[in-house]
Amino acid sequence: MDRLDEPRRQRGSATERLADTVRAAGWIHQTSFLAGRRLAQTALSDAPTTMDGLHAVALLRRLAEATTHASGHVANTISALAHGDIAASEDLLVQAKAALARTPVAVQDVGAALLRHDGVLYAQERAARDQTMTGSTAVKVSEAQRKGLAVFARGDAVVRTSHSGIREVATPLGAHLRATTIDALVDKKLVDLTPLQGTTERYGARLTASGVRTLLEARPVPSLPTAVPASIAARTGAPRPTGARR
DSSP states (O other): OHHHHHHHHOOSOHHHHHHHHHHHHHHHHHHHHHHHHHHHHHHHOOSOOOHHHHHHHHHHHHHHHHHHHHHHHHHHHHHHHHTTOHHHHHHHHHHHHHHTTTHHHHHHHHHHHHHHHHHHHHHHHHHHHOGGGGGOOOOOOOHHHHHHHHHHTTSOEEEEEOTTSOEEEEESTTOOOOHHHHHHHHHTTSEEEEEOTTOSSEEEEEEOHHHHHHHHHSOOOOOOOOOOOHHHHGGGTSOOOTTOOO
């Protein structure tokens, strides 16, 4: 987004603005290419997925569509600048920026959804190999707490406690969990916090047996109505999203 502001802030000639616009075009093209490549890899894979995985796919589709749309406007901007039409180029940049309005948020959300997807798959594997979980019980959790369980499922997360006693996730990056969510999971005995050696402020976070059971039995709340390919949706064992093409 900021890259598209650079040509507009540049008050020089059309030729002087052209270099910034070409750089912005390269960034948008790269983002579009990476989103498209990940979508293609997902479509060709036969690996199991999750509702969080479907959410990531839907976000990737939006990201690919937005960057493709913006690329067209930026290409027209370059053409306008090449012909010395600064007024037209500024209007086109505004349209490109509008197409990318939620792109930074979408990129972060894709990473968070993939993190949760990986956590759910890990929890499934752990439940399958750990016989001690057969007697564990699930408890009711909110969608925010379910997402927190998915983030902690791999067992490699680190929680940091501030001097004021507020908990936050130090790693993995992009977890985006509120302190109240972490506190609720600990209070419900769904997550164990173990002090890391040599520190009193950092803790390793790991799901308890009840936490694993709760995560696997919790029903994710769909975040996006966007349809995903039926071949991908089928790998979750869940009903195909409303509006999916037949």
